[in-house]
Amino acid sequence: MTTANASRYPAEYSNSVPLLCGQSLSWLKQQRTNALLQFSEQGFPALHEEEWRYTNVSAIEKKLFSPKVNKTTGFVDVEWLKSYQLEDAWSVVLVDGHFSAELSSLEGLPNDVLVKGMADALEEIPEVLERFINQAVSVDEHSFIAFNTAWFTDGLFVHLSNKQVLERPIQVLHIATQQDVLSATRTVIILDKLTEASIIETYVGYDNAYLSSAVTEVFVGKNADLTLYKMQCESEKAYHFGGVYVKQDCHARFRHHNFAFGALLARSDIHTDLDHASECELNGLYLGVKRQHIDNHTRINHTKSHGISRELYKGVLDGRARGVFQGRVIVAKDAQKTDSQMNNRNLLLSNEAEADSKPQLEIYADDVKCGHGVTVGQLDEKSIFYLQSRCVDEETARNILTFAFANEMVDKVRIKVLHEMILDQALLRFPQEGVNKEWL
Amino acid sequence: MLSIKNLHVSVGDKPILKGINLEINAGEIHAIMGPNGSGKSTLSHILSGKSGYTVTEGSVTYQGKELLEMPPEIRAREGVFLAFQYPVEIPGVSNIYLLKAALNSIRKHHGQSEVDAMDFLTLVKGKVRLLEMDEKFLYRAVNEGFSGGEKKRNEILQMAILEPKLCILDETDSGLDIDALKIVSEGVNSLRSTDRAFVMVTHYQRLLDYIKPDYVHVLANGQIVKSGGAELALELEEKGYSWLEDNQVAA
Ligand SMILES: Nc1ncnc2c1ncn2[C@@H]1O[C@H](COP(=O)(O)OP(=O)(O)OP(=O)(O)O)[C@@H](O)[C@H]1O
Ligand SMILES: [Mg+2]
Numbered sequence: 287m288t289t290a291n292a293s294r295y296p297a298e299y300s301n302s303v304p305l306l307c308g309q310s311l312s313w314l315k316q317q318r319t320n321a322l323l324q325f326s327e328q329g330f331p332a333l334h335e336e337e338w339r340y341t342n343v344s345a346i347e348k349k350l351f352s353p354k355v356n357k358t359t360g361f362v363d364v365e366w367l368k369s370y371q372l373e374d375a376w377s378v379v380l381v382d383g384h385f386s387a388e389l390s391s392l393e394g395l396p397n398d399v400l401v402k403g404m405a406d407a408l409e410e411i412p413e414v415l416e417r418f419i420n421q422a423v424s425v426d427e428h429s430f431i432a433f434n435t436a437w438f439t440d441g442l443f444v445h446l447s448n449k450q451v452l453e454r455p456i457q458v459l460h461i462a463t464q465q466d467v468l469s470a471t472r473t474v475i476i477l478d479k480l481t482e483a484s485i486i487e488t489y490v491g492y493d494n495a496y497l498s499s500a501v502t503e504v505f506v507g508k509n510a511d512l513t514l515y516k517m518q519c520e521s522e523k524a525y526h527f528g529g530v531y532v533k534q535d536c537h538a539r540f541r542h543h544n545f546a547f548g549a550l551l552a553r554s555d556i557h558t559d560l561d562h563a564s565e566c567e568l569n570g571l572y573l574g575v576k577r578q579h580i581d582n583h584t585r586i587n588h589t590k591s592h593g594i595s596r597e598l599y600k601g602v603l604d605g606r607a608r609g610v611f612q613g614r615v616i617v618a619k620d621a622q623k624t625d626s627q628m629n630n631r632n633l634l635l636s637n638e639a640e641a642d643s644k645p646q647l648e649i650y651a652d653d654v655k656c657g658h659g660v661t662v663g664q665l666d667e668k669s670i671f672y673l674q675s676r677c678v679d680e681e682t683a684r685n686i687l688t689f690a691f692a693n694e695m696v697d698k699v700r701i702k703v704l705h706e707m708i709l710d711q712a713l714l715r716f717p718q719e720g721v722n723k724e725w726l
Numbered sequence: 727m728l729s730i731k732n733l734h735v736s737v738g739d740k741p742i743l744k745g746i747n748l749e750i751n752a753g754e755i756h757a758i759m760g761p762n763g764s765g766k767s768t769l770s771h772i773l774s775g776k777s778g779y780t781v782t783e784g785s786v787t788y789q790g791k792e793l794l795e796m797p798p799e800i801r802a803r804e805g806v807f808l809a810f811q812y813p814v815e816i817p818g819v820s821n822i823y824l825l826k827a828a829l830n831s832i833r834k835h836h837g838q839s840e841v842d843a844m845d846f847l848t849l850v851k852g853k854v855r856l857l858e859m860d861e862k863f864l865y866r867a868v869n870e871g872f873s874g875g876e877k878k879r880n881e882i883l884q885m886a887i888l889e890p891k892l893c894i895l896d897e898t899d900s901g902l903d904i905d906a907l908k909i910v911s912e913g914v915n916s917l918r919s920t921d922r923a924f925v926m927v928t929h930y931q932r933l934l935d936y937i938k939p940d941y942v943h944v945l946a947n948g949q950i951v952k953s954g955g956a957e958l959a960l961e962l963e964e965k966g967y968s969w970l971e972d973n974q975v976a977a
Contacts, residue, residue, distance in 0.1 A: 667777075672814035674798035675774050675807075676824055676884065677831040686827075690818025690867075722827070 293329040296322060298350060299437060305355040307405035307440055311412050314419065321425050321435035328429040337428060340610040340642045341553055341581045346525055351468035351497035353439050354382045357405075360463055362389065363492075367461065370490050370519075372703045375457040376401070382462055383439040383469035398450035398481075404441030404472055415443065418474045422503035423531035423557070430527050430553075434470055434501045441471035446481035446510075455484035455515075455701055462491030462498060462524065470499040475514075479507040479535070486515040486704060487528075489548070495523040498549075502530045506538040506564075513541040515704060519711055520548035522576070532558035532566075536590070539565045543699060544599075546572040546580050547711055553581040560621075562590035570599035571695035573715050574607025574639070581610035586628075588621035588651075597628040602692050603639035604716065612644045615658070619650040628658040633665065633691050635684075685721045689713070727752045727923050728773075728793075728892055733784035735765075735772055742768045744948035745784070750892070753920040757934055757959060758927045760945035761967050766927045767811050769945070770896045773925075774808035775801050788892065802828075803835035805891030809881035809898050811927070816868035821880065824868050825850060825887055832888060853886040857913050874901035882913050893917070894925045899933040911936030931963045944970055 303322075308314040330347060331338040362381055367389065371377055378401060379389035385403025392401055408415055425432045442458055462469050477483060489498055498520060506512050520526045526549040534540050538561070546552055558566050572580040586595045601609035611630045632641035645658040665687050673683035692712055699705040713721070728750040735743035742765050750756055758766055772779055773786065775798030786793040793801060816824070830840050841849075854861055857879055869877050878898050885893055895914070899907055914924070914937055926937065934942075934956065942958040943950045944967065951970050952958065 666814075668814050669816055671776050671798060672810070672816065673819075673824070675776075675802055675810075677799050677802040677828040677835075677888070678824075679799045679831070680797070682827075686819060687816070690816065693818050722823070 293325065293347060294350070295433075296326040299353065302353055302355045302437075306437065308408035308412070311408060311416070313416050314408070317420060318436050321432040324425055325429050325432040325436055328432070330433075331428050331430065335428070337583060337612065340608075340612075341551070341579065343551070345551065346497060349466065349495065351466050353437055353468045353470055354384065354464070355439060357384050362461070362463060367459070370459060370488055370707070372455070372457050372486065372701075372707065374703060375455045375486065378442060378456065378458045380440065380442065380458070380460045380469075380471060382464055382467050383471050385440050385442065396450055396452070398446060398448040399452060400443070400445040401456065402443045404438070404443055404474070407443035414445075415474065418476065418503060418505065419472065420503075422505065422533045423501065423529065430499060431501060431529065434472060434499045437468070437499075438470045438472040438501070442473040444474070444485065445476045445478075446483055447478040449480040451481065452483040455486055455704070457486045457488060460487070460489045460498065460500060462494065462496045462520070464492075464496065465494040467496045468499065469496065471501070473500070473502040475502065475504045475512070477506050477510040477512050480509050481507065482511040484513040484515070484701060486517065486701070489516075489518045489520050489526060489528070491521040491524055493521050493523065495525075496521070497525045498528065500528040502528075504530060504532040504540070506532065506534045506540050508535045509537045510535070511539040513543070513700070515543045515545070515699070516554070517545045517704075517708060517711070518548055518552060518554070520552065522548065522550060522578070524549045526552040526554075528553070529555040530557070531555075534558060534560050534564040534566065536562040536564060541567040542569065543695070544568070544570040544582065545695075545708055545711070546570065546582060547715060549578065549580070551579045553583070555583045555585070557585040557587070559587040559589055560593040560595065563592040565594040566596075568595070568597040568599070569695055569698055571692055571712075572599070572601045572609050573692065573712060574601070574603045574605075574609050575715055576605045576607060578607045579610075580607070583612045585614045585616070586626065588615070588617045588624045588626065590618075590620055591622045591624070593621060593624050593626075595624075595626040595628075598695070599630045600692065600695050601630075601632040601641055602635065602688060602716070603632065603641055604635040606636075606638045608640045608642070610642045612646070613658075614646045614648065615656065617647075617649040617651050617654055617656060622651050622653045624651060624654040624656065626654070626656040630660045632662040633688065634662065635665070635688065681717075681719055682721070685717055685719055688716055689721050727789060729787045731785050733772070733786060734782045735768060736780045736782055737778065741782070742779075742948055743772070746948075746950060748943065748950065750923050750925065752891070752923055754941065755918070755924045755926065755937065755939045757939035757942045758925060758945055759929065759942060759959065759962055764945045765948045766945050767896055770808055770811075770894050770925075770927060773894055774798060774806055799831070800835075802890075803832050807885050807888060807890030807893050809878070809885055809893070809895045811896040811900075813869050813877040813881055815870045815872075817870050819868050820865055821868050822850065822864040825884065828884070828888055850887060853883055856886060856916065857883050858909050859883060875903060875906050878902055879906060879910055882910050886913055886917060889917070891921065892923050892925070894927075896927045897929065898926070899928050899930055907932065908936065931959050934959050946970060
């Protein structure tokens with residue numbers, strides 16, 4: 287790529303590089319150096335790249351977000367934090383890109399579950415991390431991966447072993463408290479064979495402009511079962527670039543629920559590679575209001591036979607918001623008997639809202655069952671009239687139908703307290719006149 | 727209760743109703759019959775306030791008020807109920823939610839407080855039994871995945887709970903099996919009262935065997951071409967509509 291894309295970020299960050307975590311590890315240092323080089327050449331992704339054609343990230347280049355390299359956390363409003371903390375969950379808190387042991391509560395975690403800040407893990411078990419960092423994703427994926435590799439300050443390491451079935455979920459709260467901060471984190475989640483867990487990644491922040499760059503690499507072992515939730519409720523001035531990259535071993539089950547509600551500009555990539563008879567379910571709900579731009583990219587890669595994938599992403603867009611969905615399903619030559627369904631449904635509430643949807647099926651096997659569907663539409667007038675004929679006024683009818691549309695995704699959340707929180711967050715974002723949460 | 731005078735209705739520039747006159751008093755049951763496409767559903771929709779139609783002439787008064795000027799939900803709260811020929815599926819909204827929302831808006835409209843949760847359940851469960859439905863239907867999304875007959879039964883369940891004044895039943899009988907027809911008819915009959923009127927659109931005498939109408943009207947090509955008592959329906963069953971339509975052309 288030419289220097290036209292070159293970014294001023296590398297120069298700005300050069301001072302902070304020696305202070306990043308894991309710099310004493312030669313393999314990581316090497317990876318970071320290469321990533322830095324790559325990012326210096328490429329800059330941020332540009333519109334002419336196929337995977338970025340709907341999402342313009344130049345605003346990030348115009349601003350300058352800086353990583354916080356010293357670990358001391360600033361003031362954290364504990365009451366505010368609590369409003370996002372789930373009861374009945376182990377809680378991990380990362381503040382401005384740094385794991386906070388003080389704010390996290392992991393007492394009573396079973397022995398077969400290891401949860402550690404990434405910086406600590408790099409010091410204590412570097413040989414483990416060497417086997418996993420940048421193994422589920424490659425820096426060649428797009429330059430945000432290179433960006434994250436070069437500058438992640440901390441993150442999280444989770445490892446379940448010995449057939450551990452974790453009863454309570456682990457909530458990972460990423461909070462951004464400072465104006466113009468870059469919060470760059472790397473998370474590695476490993477589920478050994480026959481283990482099971484639910485993990486909730488939550489992204490919230492104060493009412494500031496900031497940049498979240500969060501890459502999560504996930505390894506789901508044979509017959510293991512992971513449900514991963516992402517609740518992205520960043521501040522409405524924030525930029526969020528998050529990716530979840532998954533490798534499923536044979537018979538592994540992976541469910542992802544992606545609630546993309548916040549940020550001015552948000553992009554999420556969810557990629558998963560399935561092995562023989564693995565199953566994945568990707569669910570998504572994006573709600574855009576005002577001038578939000580919310581982009582979701584998914585890639586389901588069936589590499590071996592008998593895999594099952596189910597995907598449903600729904601978007602509700604109001605005001606001048608724009609929603610983007612690009613979903614790729616790849617079925618390799620060896621992935622016979624693959625069973626895959628991908629759907630994307632969009633509801634536009636205003637004339638100025640926009641939905642761009644691009645499902646792609648790439649099928650190289652011949653004995654497969656694959657389908658996809660896309661809809662972009664407004665509220666159904668027949669349904670509105672039906673509700674009106676049942677005494678409901680038009681405005682309430684519209685609100686009810688909007689929530690009903692979104693609620694299909696919220697209803698898939700099996701953790702009661704999380705279900706409640708997501709419902710509240712969804713309700714916050716749309717007019718709720720006449721909508722009674724208890725009845726939904 | 728309802729007075730329709732010289733009602734002309736078009737969709738786009740296509741005239742569909744061409745001068746309907748109809749007087750309906752409280753306590754009466756009117757059956758409207760007529761060939762496919764004659765305008766029966768259009769009339770039902772116009773009365774309940776569906777948009778997309780243009781009234782080019784005439785007026786409708788309901789309980790002394792200009793019906794056509796009221797938004798659909800106000801008509802419903804004032805007691806106009808349409809049991810749809812094709813009930814709409816509303817995924818994500820449970821039946822019981824809709825019933826509660828509807829009942830509370832009627833109460834609010836009449837200056838009453840919200841219905842007590844226990845009273846509401848008792849009321850609803852009673853009506854569910856009356857219509858011999860499974861309580862599970864209450865918690866399912868409105869009409870979603872219901873069979874044709876279940877949808878029709880669900881319409882009558884709503885009617886039984888909301889207790890409207892003017893009940894318009896658009897082909898409620900079609901899609902019902904013989905037993906269901908009987909149950910639904912009994913449900914309707916249980917609602918008969920001196921302060922309530924029914925307009926039943928139907929193609930079949932068998933509904934009228936259960937619910938005996940006071941008047942039968944034949945709607946053909948957008949006009950009421952003949953009115954009579956319950957015996958008219960029997961005559962239609964025997965002779966069909968052609969003799970009436972021919973009449974009309976001749977007249
Ligand atoms: N939105 C519309 N656009 C165009 N034509 C319409 C529309 N709605 C109704 N019509 C036409 O008006 C006529 C009357 O339709 P309506 O549904 O009222 O008939 P109906 O008497 O209820 O028939 P059926 O017995 O088949 O239910 C039909 O010719 C129909 O095609
Ligand atoms: Mg009809």
